[in-house]
Amino acid sequence: MLDHDRFILECRAIAEKLSREGLEVRRFQVPPETPFAVTLKGDNRCAIIGAADTAVELGHPITASFCLGLVTERKDLIAEGQVAVIGQELEELLPGRHSFALIVLAQVANPGEAATRAVMTSIYSLDLLAGCMVRIASNRIWIRISQEALDRRLTLKDMGAFLLSELKKHGFAAEIILLTGTTEQVSEIRSVAEEMAEERSIRYGEALVEKMACETGLDCDDCPETDTCRILKNAVAVKKRKRGANQGNR
Amino acid sequence: MKNARIVAVCGKGGVGKTVMSGVLVRVLSEEGARVLAVDADPAMGLSYFLGVPASIKTLGKVREDLISTARARRDPDEVAGATDYLLLEALRETEKFDFLAMGRSQTRGCFCPVNSLLKASIEKLAQNYDYVLVDAEAGVEQINREVMSDMDRIVVLVDGSQRSLRSMELIQQMAEDMHLKARVGVVMNRSKESDDNGLAKDMVPFKIPLWGVMREDEELRRNDAVGKSVFDLPPDSPVLQSARKAARFLA
Numbered sequence: 457m458l459d460h461d462r463f464i465l466e467c468r469a470i471a472e473k474l475s476r477e478g479l480e481v482r483r484f485q486v487p488p489e490t491p492f493a494v495t496l497k498g499d500n501r502c503a504i505i506g507a508a509d510t511a512v513e514l515g516h517p518i519t520a521s522f523c524l525g526l527v528t529e530r531k532d533l534i535a536e537g538q539v540a541v542i543g544q545e546l547e548e549l550l551p552g553r554h555s556f557a558l559i560v561l562a563q564v565a566n567p568g569e570a571a572t573r574a575v576m577t578s579i580y581s582l583d584l585l586a587g588c589m590v591r592i593a594s595n596r597i598w599i600r601i602s603q604e605a606l607d608r609r610l611t612l613k614d615m616g617a618f619l620l621s622e623l624k625k626h627g628f629a630a631e632i633i634l635l636t637g638t639t640e641q642v643s644e645i646r647s648v649a650e651e652m653a654e655e656r657s658i659r660y661g662e663a664l665v666e667k668m669a670c671e672t673g674l675d676c677d678d679c680p681e682t683d684t685c686r687i688l689k690n691a692v693a694v695k696k697r698k699r700g701a702n703q704g705n706r
Numbered sequence: 707m708k709n710a711r712i713v714a715v716c717g718k719g720g721v722g723k724t725v726m727s728g729v730l731v732r733v734l735s736e737e738g739a740r741v742l743a744v745d746a747d748p749a750m751g752l753s754y755f756l757g758v759p760a761s762i763k764t765l766g767k768v769r770e771d772l773i774s775t776a777r778a779r780r781d782p783d784e785v786a787g788a789t790d791y792l793l794l795e796a797l798r799e800t801e802k803f804d805f806l807a808m809g810r811s812q813t814r815g816c817f818c819p820v821n822s823l824l825k826a827s828i829e830k831l832a833q834n835y836d837y838v839l840v841d842a843e844a845g846v847e848q849i850n851r852e853v854m855s856d857m858d859r860i861v862v863l864v865d866g867s868q869r870s871l872r873s874m875e876l877i878q879q880m881a882e883d884m885h886l887k888a889r890v891g892v893v894m895n896r897s898k899e900s901d902d903n904g905l906a907k908d909m910v911p912f913k914i915p916l917w918g919v920m921r922e923d924e925e926l927r928r929n930d931a932v933g934k935s936v937f938d939l940p941p942d943s944p945v946l947q948s949a950r951k952a953a954r955f956l957a
Contacts, residue, residue: 593788688776
C-alpha cells in the first residue's frame with residue numbers, strides 16, 4: 457500500500473500558498489455524466505508536433521516541469537470531478553515555453569503501484585487530443601500545443617476534463633491541478649516530487665545496491681544488471697503492445 | 707502518416723560518406739521533402755557539415771538516461787514512455803531538416819534491450835518524415851542494430867581504391883545475409899574520370915548499379931576549410947549537381 461496522503465496534503469498546501477501569493481486559481485466542477493466533446497487525433501497518433509507548428513510549449517526540458525500522479529483510498533482528500541487551473545490559461549499564455557505542473561489526485565480502493573501506473577497511463581491519454589503532444593519522463597511532463605489547437609480554443613480546463621473522463625474509465629475518482637507560472641512558482645512542487653522519488657528509491661534501492669557496479673562486461677549469465685535489462689525488455693514489450701493497439705485503432 | 711524512405715549512406719572510412727549525406731539532406735530538403743538526418747558516426751561529422759551545434763544531446767546519452775531510468779524507477783511502462791520523451795529531447799529541429807546524432811554511450815554493459823527501445827521510438831518518429839537519411843560509421847549491420855530494422859536504399863560510396871570496392875562488396879553481401887529489402891547503388895566519389903558511362907561499365911562485374919559520380923569540388927574544399935555548412939555552398943556547386951542526380955535513385 458502506498459502512502460501518498462501526505463503528498464496530496466502538501467500539494468494542496470502549495471496550491472493554496474500560490475493562490476495567496478496572487479496566482480489566479482480557477483476551479484471547475486465537471487459534471488460526472490456530461491459527455492465531453494473533444495477533437496481526437498484519430499489515425500494520426502504517431503505524428504509529432506514539430507517546433508515550427510508549436511504555439512505553446514509547457515514544461516520543455518529547459519523549463520521547470522513536474523508531473524505527479526498521487527493515489528489515495530480516502531475520498532475526503534479528493535475534490536472529485538474538479539479541475540483547478542492555477543495561473544494562466546492556454547489562450548492567455550504568450551507563444552513560447554512555459555514552466556508547467558500537472559498533478560492528478562486519484563481515489564481508488566487499492567492505492568498501490570498498479571494504481572499509480574494506471575494514473576500515469578491515463579495522463580498519457582492527453583496525447584490523444586488533436587494538436588496536443590505529450591511526453592513524460594521521471595516526473596517531468598512536456599506538452600506541445602499546436603496553433604491549430606489554440607485556434608480551436610483548446611484549454612487547460614478541457615485537458616483536465618478529458619483526463620478526468622479517462623481516469624474514470626480506470627475506476628478512479630479524481631481531481632486535476634494544472635499549474636502554469638514562473639520557474640520559481642512551478643518549482644514549489646519540487647519538494648513533493650523529490651520526496652516521492654526518495655521514497656520510491658528507498659523502496660527499490662536496498663535490493664539494488666549490490667547490483668549497481670557492473671564490472672563483468674557482456675556476459676549475461678554473470679551480469680549483475682540482468683534485472684535492469686529485464687525491465688528494459690518489459691519496456692520494449694510495453695512499446696510493442698502500445699504500437700499494436702495504435703495500429704488496431706486505425 | 708508518412709511512409710518514410712530510409713536511406714543509408716555507407717562505405718569505407720574516409721570515402722566521403724558525410725559529405726554525400728550532407729549534400730543529400732540539402733538536395734532533398736530543397737525539393738520540399740521532410741528529412742530526418744541521422745549521424746551514426748560517433749565523431750559527429752555530419753552535424754558539423756549541416757551546421758548543427760555540437761552541444762546536442764546524443765542517442766548515446768539517451769541510452770544512458772534510459773538505463774538510469776530503468777535502474778531508478780523499475781517500471782517498464784515508465785521506461786517505455788521516457789523513451790519518446792528523451793528521443794524528442796535529442797531531436798534537433800531546424801527549418802530545413804531535423805537531426806539526430808548517435809554519439810557514444812559511456813555506460814558499461816551491453817543492455818541490448820535499450821537498442822530495441824530506441825529503434826522502436828525512432829521507427830515511430832520516422833513516420834513524420836519523407837526521408838530518413840543515415841550517415842553510417844560502419845556498415846548496414848550498425849544501422850540495423852541501432853537505428854532501423856530495415857532500409858529502402860543503401861548508397862555505397864567508393865573512391866576507386868581496391869579497399870573501397872572491397873567494402874562495397876562486403877556491404878552488399880551483408881545486406882543480402884540480413885535479408886534487407888533495400889536497393890543498393892554506388893556513388894563514385896572524387897572521380898577523375900570524365901566518362902560516366904565508362905565508370906558504369908566498370909561497375910558491371912559487381913552487379914551494383916552506378917547511381918552517381920561526384921567529382922573533386924574546390925568550392926566544397928574551401929567551404930570546409932573555413933567551417934561553413936553544406937547550406938553555404940552555391941546552388942550550382944558541382945557536388946550539389948551530382949547529388950541531385952543521385953537523389954533521383956532514392957525516390
